Amino acid sequence: MKFTRRDVIRTTAGVAAGALASRFVGSSAFAQEGLTYKPEDGAKLRMLRWSPFVQGDEDQWLANTKRFTEATGVEVRVDKESWEDIRPKAAVAANVGSGPDLMLVWFDDPHQYPDKLHDVTELGEYLGTKYGGWHDGPKQYATREGKFLGLPLATIGNAIVYRESWVKEAGFSEFPKDTAGFLELCKALQAKGHPAGFTHGHGVGDGNNYAHWLLWSHGGQMVDESGKVMINSPETLKAIEYAQELYKTFIPGTESWLDVNNNRAFLAGELGVIANGISVYNTAKTNKDNDPKLAEIAKDMRTTSLPIGPVGKSVELFQVTTAVIFDYTPYPNAAKAYLQFMFEEQQMAEWITSSAGYCCQTLKAFENNPVWTADPNNAAYAKASATLRPNGYAGPLGYASAATMADYVLVDMFAKAVTGQATPQEAMEEAEKRANRYYRV
Secondary structure, three states: OOOOHHHOOOOOOOOOHHHHHHHHHHHHHHHHHOOOOOOOOOOEEEEEEEOOOOHHHHHHHHHHHHHHHHHHOOEEEEEEEOHHHHHHHHHHHHHHOOOOOEEEEEOOHHHHOHHHEOOOHHHHHHHHHHOOOEOHHHHHHHEEOOEEOOEEEEEEOOEEEEEHHHHHHOOOOOOOOEHHHHHHHHHHHHHOOOOEOOOOOOOOOHHHHHHHHHHHHOOOOOEOOOOOEOOOOHHHHHHHHHHHHHHOOEOOOHHHOOOOHHHHHHHOOOOOEEEEOOHHHHHHHHOOOOOHHHHHHHHHEEEEOOOEOOOOOOOOOOEEEEEEEEOOOOOHHHHHHHHHHHHOHHHHHHHHHHOOOOOEOOEHHHOOOHHHHOOHHHHHHOOHHHHOOOOOOOOOOOHHHHHHHHOOHHHHHHHHHHOOOOOHHHHHHHHHHHHHOOOOO
């Protein structure tokens, strides 16, 4: 299925609620597709999602939610929390058996409490069949033993964001494509007063994306195919040594950064290069306050894939978010009807467009959304769902992979080594011990 610009509705203002209701209420729309979820009498839903970095994402999500309520009469309260707070709040809700009915969670979090989640296999298979299939990486995060624990909603891509004029000022006519050239660029940028800045702190997205890229690009891995911890290896040592050299070119303080910090520093003109979602560019481009300095930065910004390391191919984690329904909800049919509505073509296509390249589709039918060609800087994020490498490589996803990431084992290993809190060997050995607490082979 392909979408042209005319296929994507650009605004909710012209949508008549009555016309939509005629397609949806009475389950007529779902009945035509062969799948119907009748909300329970008196159903009300509460959903918890992560705070947006692109406002269009949240605005469109709320607009689509309003359409659902108008069409079904089911009220949906949408709350939000910071990225870092989503994981612990989801774990608490699952363990105590109360809280939001639905939640947008990160990476392989559903594998930490699979028995606490409502089975949405029927809906997952229906959507996959209708919309060209799920991309494999996001699907792995949302499925276990052939069953859908949730619906993989989106992949938030990660790419290099840099100031083109400063790269040229540093003596580079184009951005380096390999890690060796990238290190030399960062050294040159620092010498010109334009340091790099990559998150060594507990940033759910940026911290994990950077640490996994460092490890994988040098051929390291947390575990092998059987789940045996393999982090203490010559390849990991090379990754740490590279990270130490790169860290010398950083602005001070990156070891305590969360997901928002590199955005702020880059937009303040303090950094020459970061790794981030499209959100930092979107903020500069929209420039709501008409700041001339921000307008100048936006014109100078470029994006590209992270450099390729000794492993010889692109290996990036990216950030997947999955919509889950907790099994304790008294309104499972209403919750499934809500997710079905949000994933159907009209709502999903418009949400992807409104997210301005921030949320990459997990269903293959939406990959031709016009947002990916609307701006050259969006292209680096267009294939995130298709190319990502899941957490816990090369072992299976499960409780161990999810818990190891939630404990920031890999992130902490690099942070301690680059800041001198531990030698590279000590950092690897500590990471090995911590990972073995979860991987009991």
